[in-house]
Amino acid sequence: MPELPEVETIVRALRPALVGKSILSADLRWPRSLAAPTPLAFARRVKGQKIEEVSRRAKYFILHLSSFSLLIHLRMSGDLLVKEGAYIPAKHDRLHLRLSDDTTLVFSDPRKFGRLWLTADPEEVLGDLGPEPLDPSFTPQIFYERLHIRRRQLKPLLLDQTFIAGLGNIYTDEALHMARLHPLAQSDSVTAEQVEALWRAVREVLEEGIRSNGTSIDWVYRGGEFQNQLRVYGRAGQPCPVCATKIERLVIGQRGAHFCPACQPFKE
DNA sequence: CACGAGACCTGTTCGC
DNA sequence: TGCGAACAGGTCTCGT
Structure with a gap:
């Protein structure tokens, strides 16, 4: 689904629901959605991280955490939503992040093409991308x-x-x-x-x-x-x-x- | 370097 | 109704 406008739409919708919240725990329901690091390291490192900002580069959704960046590429069928309160997992959920205000950030992805990276250096993932078409520097x-x-x-x-x-x-x-x-x-x-x-x-x-x-x-x-x-x-x-x-x-x-x-x- | 094909996946729709 | 084929907003890797 998502090209630049769809990802931008999701960023704008989710930013107010996410910024300032902390991640209590992670439930990775389809391990192959995670490109890096290992599921064990992911769960350990993401726990307790505060969401400082939410942004986008190309089709990548970026969660800026206290000491890492969580990059999410939705590929063909991925979606991100925030659910309130006790949440019953749905069929295509690949990751749940339990947040400090009794909400859950859900990464849903029927086709399983989407990918997640938790990294201290986002450039490792984003480094080869071409110019951002809406940036003023793109002339x-x-x-x-x-x-x-x-x-x-x-x-x-x-x-x-x-x-x-x-x-x-x-x-x-x-x-x-x-x-x-x-x-x-x-x-x-x-x-x-x-x-x-x-x-x-x-x-x-x-x-x-x-x-x-x-x-x-x-x-x-x-x-x-x-x-x-x-x-x-x-x-x-x-x-x-x-x-x-x-x-x-x-x-x-x-x-x-x-x-x-x-x-x-x-x-x- | 440019391009085509195959892989990775699940679900829906279309034609017979 | 059933059933296989084609198709889907993406990207990687390999062979020519």
């Missing part, structure tokens, strides 16, 4: 340079978290459509004007997504509204909102890519 000039250093198809490149951090399958398709660029276009052949359009589109779809509290589709529902504004994602066969041409779907890098063949013509 069209930097974007142009990065696009032109390599020769890659645009769609897989935008999904590459070392190239740009936070985009996933929905928002890349939406951004490429808004910028009128074909998902298979070569990164080093986009003009400065096209880069400018893509730069603006990436930021616009992410900001729109955040304003809508993210996208909720299928059985994973978070209360977001952005699914009602999708222009191409998941709309194969339906009319393009701009020109009414039928949206097409291609598989690129094993991911579905949705685009309008008229608005996003393929050259070369």
Whole structure:
């Protein structure tokens, strides 16, 4: 589920419920969700830690603890919620953190792809991430340079978290459509004007997504509204909102890519 | 370096 | 109704 806007939505929702609380105990219900350290060390180190702040980097949720950072990547189906009082574990719960105000932070993850890291040095996990697209330091000039250093198809490149951090399958398709660029276009052949359009589109779809509290589709529902504004994602066969041409779907890098063949013509 | 395929997982939906 | 295939918001690793 979660791309940058969904993770940002969760951060904003959970921050007031978590900051200032202490962790009384951990119940790791699916050990393989934990990337590091070992389950035993995790339980020992996390106990008694105070939650100082909650933030996000790319699609990573970050709990800043007294002496560690707990990083959580939700991958395809992960979710984080805070439950009040005595809590009955649910089927897909992978971690419970019992908190000092009689609440429980629950990491739920049906597909078990999500990962947790408890580390004193978050850079070990986050170090290879590319620029944060909504950060002021991410400029069209930097974007142009990065696009032109390599020769890659645009769609897989935008999904590459070392190239740009936070985009996933929905928002890349939406951004490429808004910028009128074909998902298979070569990164080093986009003009400065096209880069400018893509730069603006990436930021616009992410900001729109955040304003809508993210996208909720299928059985994973978070209360977001952005699914009602999708222009191409998941709309194969339906009319393009701009020109009414039928949206097409291609598989690129094993991911579905949705685009309008008229608005996003393929050259070369 | 760029790209495709396979793995990791469970659940839902679609076609016959 | 049943049953297998396809598909799903992500990322890693391996082979060409």
